[in-house]
Amino acid sequence: MNQPTDRPLDSFESSLLTELRAQVALHEAADPSPSRRTKRRVLGVSLGGVVAAGVAALGISTLSTPAWSVSESNGELTVKVNRLEGGANLERELAKHGVRADINFLEPGMKCAGGRFVPAPARKGTQLSVGGEKFEVKLDAGVVDKDETFVLWASVQQYENGERASVEFDVAEGAVAPCRPVADSRWDDEVDPDMGAPIPD
Numbered sequence: 001m002n003q004p005t006d007r008p009l010d011s012f013e014s015s016l017l018t019e020l021r022a023q024v025a026l027h028e029a030a031d032p033s034p035s036r037r038t039k040r041r042v043l044g045v046s047l048g049g050v051v052a053a054g055v056a057a058l059g060i061s062t063l064s065t066p067a068w069s070v071s072e073s074n075g076e077l078t079v080k081v082n083r084l085e086g087g088a089n090l091e092r093e094l095a096k097h098g099v100r101a102d103i104n105f106l107e108p109g110m111k112c113a114g115g116r117f118v119p120a121p122a123r124k125g126t127q128l129s130v131g132g133e134k135f136e137v138k139l140d141a142g143v144v145d146k147d148e149t150f151v152l153w154a155s156v157q158q159y160e161n162g163e164r165a166s167v168e169f170d171v172a173e174g175a176v177a178p179c180r181p182v183a184d185s186r187w188d189d190e191v192d193p194d195m196g197a198p199i200p201d
Helices: 011-029 087-096
Strands: 039-046 068-073 076-081 101-106 110-112 126-131 134-139 148-159 162-173 181-183
Touching: 068 087, 076 087, 087 101, 101 110, 110 148, 110 162, 126 162, 134 148, 134 162
Parallel strands: 101 148
Antiparallel strands: 039 162, 068 076, 076 134, 110 181, 126 134, 148 162
């Protein structure tokens, strides 16, 4: 039988542990009400070594990559974000596809204060994924009614060997108040040391 050892974690094990801690925190803070559809991810994962299934790493995008894109197939919209730039332009692009949007790209460690809007009744047909060199949101046809607003905010901090990201989206019913940036307490957790030092903005 294998005996436990006190050896230090390697970069892969550290990355996996960081993601597991983030997911535990996410589930502990989740609203148990089935009417909520908010999707939230807070990740801090080193990019060194192999990334296993279930561990998402938000890669560092190059400036030659478009900051974001919107594509439509059979009524389903896919919003891909590679860099947190051009939120107002992304809102205009979504409007061309019939979706009113409120997009906020924030400084590292910040989030939009809560209570800005009333969540619309929950419907199936929204999905958030973080991985590779992007995060993306998929919206099925009709999941955002004409009197509703797709709301998204994101905050990313680049490090020498990875990135830390916080992403949240929802669908609002009626008016949406402006985003008031506040400190995100979920960023208080220690960062994987394999990620290195933060890169200045």
